[in-house]
Amino acid sequence: DSGVTQTPKHLITATGQRVTLRCSPRSGDLSVYWYQQSLDQGLQFLIHYYNGEERAKGNILERFSAQQFPDLHSELNLSSLELGDSALYFCASSPQLGEQYFGPGTRLTVT
């Protein structure tokens, strides 16, 4: 158990819908990273928040957004969902700017 929690574990929704994925970092970790893992792309960095502020963006679609709240939990919002958005979404937390500990992931299926 990494200490990082993610909800929900599984999510099935239809195209065009909007979903919110939630991540709670390890106690004391200020950084939250979001990654997408698909069969053909592997693990890809989406976005990084540090102590409530956005630090870096990867190849994140404009339909996707995220935020980190004062209690340091983070949410990843995915809207206008397409079939190609089906993937595993992971968050990872880090104490500062170092090692990252991954949560169990949310499996998103868009039908």
Add this chain to the structure above:
Amino acid sequence: TQLLEQSPQFLSIQEGENLTVYCNSSSVFSSLQWYRQEPGEGPVLLVTVVTGGEVKKLKRLTFQFGDARKDSSLHITAAQPGDTGLYLCAGARMDSSYKLIFGSGTRLLVRP
């Protein structure tokens, strides 16, 4: 653009054999991490290497960071069926984020 090339992609060996997985890049990384991932679960951090030439051992696993901090290797001695899984290397760039760039992974199967 795949900045981290991992090889081999697949490896099927007999229990007791040794193996090495390679992770190569043309870019310099401030640190490199190795993860192991089981199907449907999150990657589990095995080790972080930071200094060029650094060698770290974790029981039967030996990790090495290249002198120029562009490549790394994972060597497993006397592999066991419990070592089966997906091994991922990930490099962190020296910027304000330390976001990870992942290799494509090596899927290892150790047959009893």
